[in-house]
Amino acid sequence: MSEHPEQPGRHRQFIAGFGTVGIRPLDARADAEVVHGWVGVERASFWGMNGLTRDQVSEIYAHMAGLDTHHAFLILRDDVPVALLQTYEPEADRVGECYEVLPGDIGVHLLLAPAGPEGARPGWTSVLLGVVASYVFGTLGRRRVVVDPDVRNEKAVARFLKQGFEAGPVVMLPEVDIPDVYIPPKEAQLAFLTREVAFAG
Numbered sequence: 683m684s685e686h687p688e689q690p691g692r693h694r695q696f697i698a699g700f701g702t703v704g705i706r707p708l709d710a711r712a713d714a715e716v717v718h719g720w721v722g723v724e725r726a727s728f729w730g731m732n733g734l735t736r737d738q739v740s741e742i743y744a745h746m747a748g749l750d751t752h753h754a755f756l757i758l759r760d761d762v763p764v765a766l767l768q769t770y771e772p773e774a775d776r777v778g779e780c781y782e783v784l785p786g787d788i789g790v791h792l793l794l795a796p797a798g799p800e801g802a803r804p805g806w807t808s809v810l811l812g813v814v815a816s817y818v819f820g821t822l823g824r825r826r827v828v829v830d831p832d833v834r835n836e837k838a839v840a841r842f843l844k845q846g847f848e849a850g851p852v853v854m855l856p857e858v859d860i861p862d863v864y865i866p867p868k869e870a871q872l873a874f875l876t877r878e879v880a881f882a883g
Contacts, residue, residue, distance in 0.1 A: 692704065692706050693820075693821050695816060701760040703757065703759050704758045705757050705758075707755055708743055708754035710741075710743035710744035710747055714736050714739055715736060716763050722734065722739075723796070726793060728835045729793050751774035754767070754768050755767040763795060764794070764810070765795055765810060766792070768791040769790055769818065770788070771788070772787050772788070776856050777853075779856060780854075781828070781850060786824050787824070787825070788818050807841055811845045815827070815881075819881070826874055826876050828872060830873075831871055832871075833852055849872075849873050850873055850874055852869065854867060
């Protein structure tokens with residue numbers, strides 16, 4: 683069992699100029715079509731699901747829904763899906779083998795949906811990361827976020843650092859090879875965001 687018994691919940695906040703941004707638990711079956719459309723394209727190659735069928739994607743998230751330590755969420759802007767969020771307990775994940783996990787840590791993976799017909803909106807990524815910070819620090823009461831983007835994903839690394847994350851070490855995440863799940867090793871740039879930095883000013 684996780685040392686952090688809080689159940690993944692819902693979060694909503696209004697952002698001037700962007701609308702209402704909400705976070706809700708992912709429905710592995712009902713949301714499979716939209717999520718498969720995001721993870722299967724080349725721009726999402728670092729997410730590690732290129733080439734999977736919709737049913738395979740659904741099965742992965744159905745498996746995750748049964749875990750106490752890993753959770754998946756859909757982020758919506760004015761009820762339109764705009765991003766996929768995953769949270770996890772670092773001590774129950776391979777990243778926990780690569781750094782000293784502190785009480786109150788939470789791991790985060792974030793995948794943004796492709797820009798809609800209106801194109802990318804300036805400032806949207808920063809707003810989205812701010813909402814995620816409000817959720818994990820406010821709703822979940824955590825103290826620090828850890829992210830582990832692939833070192834080759836320079837865009838993601840730069841995005842986190844711009845948001846106030848502090849770069850940690852570059853580490854080699856070991857492969858995960860267990861029944862029903864295989865994740866290859868990954869060279870990752872760790873980065874950390876504390877509650878104090880997120881809410882500074």
